[in-house]
Amino acid sequence: MGLMVYNTLTKSKVPFETIEEGKVRLYLCGPTVYDLLHIGNFRGAIFFNMLRNWLEELDYKVDFVYNYTDVDDKIINKANAEGVEPSVISERYIKEFETDFNRLGLKPHDHNPKVTDFIPNIIEFVSTLVEKEKAYVIDGEVFYSIDSFETYGKLSGKKIDDLEAGQRVDVDTRKKNPFDFVLWKPSKEGEPSWDSPWGGGRPGWHIECSAMIKEILGDSIDIHGGGIDLIFPHHENEIAQGEGATGKTYCHYWMHNEFINLNDEKMSKSIGNVITGRAFMDKYDPEILKFLYLSVHYRTMMNINEEKINGSICGLSRFYNAIIVANQVSQYDGTGGVVNKKFEEALLTLEKKLAKGMNDDFNTAEAIASLFEGVRTFNALNLKTKQKDVNSCATAIYFKEWIVKFGKMMSLFQRDPKEFLMRLDDILLKEKGLDRVTVDSLVEQRNQARKQKDWASADDLRAQLSDMGIELQDGNLEIPWEVKK
Numbered sequence: 001m002g003l004m005v006y007n008t009l010t011k012s013k014v015p016f017e018t019i020e021e022g023k024v025r026l027y028l029c030g031p032t033v034y035d036l037l038h039i040g041n042f043r044g045a046i047f048f049n050m051l052r053n054w055l056e057e058l059d060y061k062v063d064f065v066y067n068y069t070d071v072d073d074k075i076i077n078k079a080n081a082e083g084v085e086p087s088v089i090s091e092r093y094i095k096e097f098e099t100d101f102n103r104l105g106l107k108p109h110d111h112n113p114k115v116t117d118f119i120p121n122i123i124e125f126v127s128t129l130v131e132k133e134k135a136y137v138i139d140g141e142v143f144y145s146i147d148s149f150e151t152y153g154k155l156s157g158k159k160i161d162d163l164e165a166g167q168r169v170d171v172d173t174r175k176k177n178p179f180d181f182v183l184w185k186p187s188k189e190g191e192p193s194w195d196s197p198w199g200g201g202r203p204g205w206h207i208e209c210s211a212m213i214k215e216i217l218g219d220s221i222d223i224h225g226g227g228i229d230l231i232f233p234h235h236e237n238e239i240a241q242g243e244g245a246t247g248k249t250y251c252h253y254w255m256h257n258e259f260i261n262l263n264d265e266k267m268s269k270s271i272g273n274v275i276t277g278r279a280f281m282d283k284y285d286p287e288i289l290k291f292l293y294l295s296v297h298y299r300t301m302m303n304i305n306e307e308k309i310n311g312s313i314c315g316l317s318r319f320y321n322a323i324i325v326a327n328q329v330s331q332y333d334g335t336g337g338v339v340n341k342k343f344e345e346a347l348l349t350l351e352k353k354l355a356k357g358m359n360d361d362f363n364t365a366e367a368i369a370s371l372f373e374g375v376r377t378f379n380a381l382n383l384k385t386k387q388k389d390v391n392s393c394a395t396a397i398y399f400k401e402w403i404v405k406f407g408k409m410m411s412l413f414q415r416d417p418k419e420f421l422m423r424l425d426d427i428l429l430k431e432k433g434l435d436r437v438t439v440d441s442l443v444e445q446r447n448q449a450r451k452q453k454d455w456a457s458a459d460d461l462r463a464q465l466s467d468m469g470i471e472l473q474d475g476n477l478e479i480p481w482e483v484k485k
């Protein structure tokens with residue numbers, strides 16, 4: 001079965017076919033750069049990174065655009081509050097975003113255009129819409145006329161008549177239809193302004209994506225992504241602009257990731273429960289955020305809470321522990337070893353299951369379940385306790401390469417396993433109000449007691465550590481103790 005993709009436009013899963021053979025033009029709406037992004041904003045970045053990797057796994061060449069909105073009221077307001085130019089704010093938060101993005105270890109996008117670099121393209125685009133009578137000018141302001149675009153509403157399923165019925169009265173009476181939207185507007189005092197055929201002004205929000213897509217990717221693209229909140233009006237308006245200007249299909253597949261809740265509540269500044277991606281990564285780890293998101297299908301609403309985070313820590317610990325075992329076993333010289341046949345077959349079956357899940361609208365939850373099954377199968381071989389030989393070594397290497405290969409597709413399991421497991425333990429120790437020095441010292445006291453054959457004290461210390469949630473791993477020189485998960 002080939003790749004099936006859920007298309008918001010048709011509200012169904014459909015076979016994926018590209019405009020140009022072997023090539024995918026992909027656009028994802030990026031952030032407005034006026035503040036640090038909250039964790040929910042990273043769901044799209046993490047999901048679409050994985051989507052790109054899987055498309056590449058299927059041998060597509062992907063051209064991926066992720067833009068920065070650097071002209072916006074929020075940026076201007078912040079600039080005014082700080083008494084600086086808006087570009088100071090936007091450049092600052094582009095850098096901050098890049099810091100977070102790099103920390104997540106995601107593959108860089110092919111293009112990260114900024115709106116301010118595309119003003120001539122935007123003006124040209126708006127001019128085309130005016131010429132084609134899709135847009136009209138009033139007092140230096142340009143509006144898109146939604147009545148001029150017959151299929152307006154096709155993405156969101158909204159009907160113009162219903163929209164109008166729900167409209168309050170305080171609309172701009174200059175507009176032909178209350179839902180006509182701004183393409184270009186005059187700049188107010190102190191706002192950034194560019195010369196245009198309609199006077200000094202700045203672009204409306206929706207036009208930037210259409211203009212950047214046209215310039216970088218062309219008239220028609222394969223996949224356009226974003227959070228579900230962008231379906232209406234942003235993406236609906238993008239279609240009207242793109243198709244209004246060119247008469248061609250603007251985008252073939254619209255893909256939207258669901259929202260997240262935090263402890264069953266929507267994150268909002270008024271509730272005060274907003275967690276930035278950075279704060280999450282500081283407290284936990286970027287790997288935990290990626291694992292959390294990819295454990296759930298991207299179209300599923302997700303609730304993040306302590307239990308889910310601990311579940312991710314537990315899951316990641318199982319993966320990395322298996323990698324450590326594989327590393328230990330494969331340290332033996334494996335020249336000429338043969339991979340355990342049954343094991344190899346089991347992994348190949350799981351690989352097919354994983355591919356089937358991924359080809360079913362990028363079901364990463366299924367993919368992770370298959371990888372988990374691979375870990376279980378590997379652990380069941382019990383290579384750690386068996387006599388090391390060339391065949392065990394070959395089998396361990398095979399497993400490690402398998403897990404790292406598919407992990408890479410999700411930007412997971414690429415860390416140094418020992419360091420990462422210590423990181424997970426440090427997170428859990430902190431939650432328990434403990435620290436590594438205290439635990440190490442108790443473990444050392446126990447070792448001394450054992451050396452002196454003082455078994456009673458050794459047992460007491462083991463019990464004490466166990467009560468603290470510490471599990472001793474006697475005989476494991478690399479990781480002598482772990483926090484119970």
Ligand SMILES: [Zn+2]
Binds near residue numbers: 028029030234
């Ligand atoms: Zn956009």
